[in-house]
Amino acid sequence: MEQYGNIWPHGLLVAAIVLLLQLVASAHILRHKDDVRAAVAWIGLVWLAPLFGLVFYLLFGINRIERQAKRARIRRGLPARKDLITDPDGPTLYDALPDAPNRWHAHGRLAGRVTGHALTLGNEISPLEGGRAAYDAMIDAIDNAEHTVALTTYIFQADQAGRRFIAALARAHERGVEVRVLVDAVGTLYGLRPVTNLLRRRGIPVATFNPARLSWRLAFFNLRTHRKLLIVDGIKGFAGGMNIRKHHLEDEDGGQRVRDTHFSLKGPIVSQMMEAFADDWAFSKKEELGGEKWLPTITITGTGPGIPARAVPDGPDEPRQRTAMIMESALASARQRVQVITPYFLPEPALVVALKQAALRGVEVDILVPAKNNLPFFMLTALSGARQLVEAGCRLFLSPPPFDHTKLMIVDDDWVFFGSSNWDARSLKLNFEFNVECYDRTFAAQMTDWVHGRYETALEMTRDDFRARPRLHRAMGRLLWLASPYL
Template identity: 80%
Template structure:
């Protein structure tokens, strides 16, 4: 090699800059072809290809980190080890009861919706479940720790954030007590959430002899190419019979301050009945993917019967390894099924175009659509972005409410006092496309009324954003919000 570049076998000198440019050009072509092969959303495809060619080096790095989904292949191999078929092509009615079997008087719109949800998830509805809302970290954590202390055979816990703080130490102690009395314990923590705080919980639990796995660790290797694909699921299953699910992490932020005021508002749910088997099955899948261990079904997945008449419910596990966006499709279908009122609580609200259209259509049909988001978000600039996208919804007739502090981390959707959707998903692209999430849909008028009364208190305390409020927002806020809003297609 000379001072001006590289020489090939024919003696031709190629400047280093030209070689680099040629490599980048070929990489742009390859990445563009990959976008065209893998993207179903034309807006996202155009946005990615635009970034790749307008900012070549930055665009390639950004696409490698955020645009490539290799995790589907790993999930497919994990399912193959369990003797399960790949999820793609699984479009059929699942074995199990139908809505007509559960309730012959079910309106046709909910029969159709349930059929769609069954085909999208591949899971049947379950009958005779007991679901209890647990508001606030103190109440939820007490119930969860008590369940772990009463465990006789198995404890399965997965969460996004698990900190070794005032809240986390209670769980660590309970898990250790269960392990010491012979209970089989498995803990799965997201690799990023595991790093919240100074002491990774995984190390503390391993030293106590508890089997722990971290989900999708991002090492300095090719795995960096999908480090942004995180598990956001929050599940606890005890003895295969009692479960807890929702949007609550394990950290002291969910506990009250010394004066009794909450730092964060949130809701978790205690569940009993056959729905817990679907919860445990999701954990088993995640554990096989992360720990490469197949959990014995006789031990971890006992047969669970109905608790009584109870709630009709279905699990909705979702993630980038799925061929369809399960949660988003079910939410869109529920909006189409709405006839009277839709209530939504979410901490992060930047819905994609299909959900925006569904919300607009519901409002224009005369359905009252109430959307409650925090007035002050825990992420800088997030509300500026959210309000930029929400203006069109208010102009279409939706009602947007800003709830006062403390920050509300609840994720909940109620339609017509007939149907409830809760879990870990937010109304943004990260939750509905990139994260591994776990939600539940419930068909029960009594449970829906309970949650409706609970939401009403939130709505009464919130401040509604009117069209005039949007027009009088500071210009700088509007400008920054619109610029940030432009980044949403890249998610």
């Protein structure tokens, strides 16, 4: 009894400390979480599994990366991002297309306020068929670089595709071009030989985004850069969804392993691309990239607005979910047709509602996803969530192999959205992504023609098809669907 008497005060003290920490964590959750579902989940975890919940929230529930990004911007002499709604200085859709429907002017105003970026005019944007054609164009641009090369990607493997880029970057570095390469920490794990080591041996400045270390960085290791950007001399850029790996090249029989679409960009939009890279580089290496060398003044050539476009960089360091808001606004602006192509389709409730509303208004909503996904069990989950969309009037198409990694959205042959974001919670909440929105009927028509054949060869999933699915698949899909916010 004497032993228990000695333990009792200590146990009471520990319980009191844990209770205090639970109260502090709960107050922090209520103050900082805007999503009621996330707040309820975190509070439940903190109170039902106190020790585990507190540690887990400390590591993964607090957005420290926002503070680090803010400090990086302040070091560069830039204003810290604030949760203020202001119109950016620069062109608007009225300057480019004054006769555009009012709904697009309203959408453009929202996009400018959400991103903080003005619309850029005089751009040239061309789609590149994923694989060898896109890689050849990118390597040719690196070989013709005169001043700077900035490359960031999620996956960069040292295989037959990656070695060509390593060689091109080394050639540029040897002739005096300033080269910077940023690769995601998780993306480097896809290859047996980390490409970062091979680049360092050639003297190329390279950084790993959010490396896993036993430090403060471990607290947001789950936050990844999923951006795929190449900027050459600050005037030519490439963006889209393509990683650098052999999967985008032909197989031994000359067939496609993966289908994808990347984009070549010229014009003022490239400056917005470079600004996004400079932010990430300053965060990772604390080196500032600025001045005419990295951000040259871009003069618009030719007449007319070119393709009016705006960069949409997004990430957990931003005060609001930019990409999701712009997608929802575009769906609300749709009047005739919406085409969505994505490899990973697990939209959050707000996007599901927006898709349903568009379909119920009479808009043709066509969603194209791969029939066979590269992630195990993903399609079981996706189909489980997509059934309600088909019942509301959306059309779901399953594209046959090869696996289609394209990320594209086209609305009314007026508006095109492309980049690195998937339609899932990871892309829209946790990843650092980069997308581009374009307002141009000619370009939209070109992209509609570009994807027409994919819809022609795809299989539409009807209501009867959903009902005919095996019960085991439906049951597994619903169980996995519960974890969809974390997939």
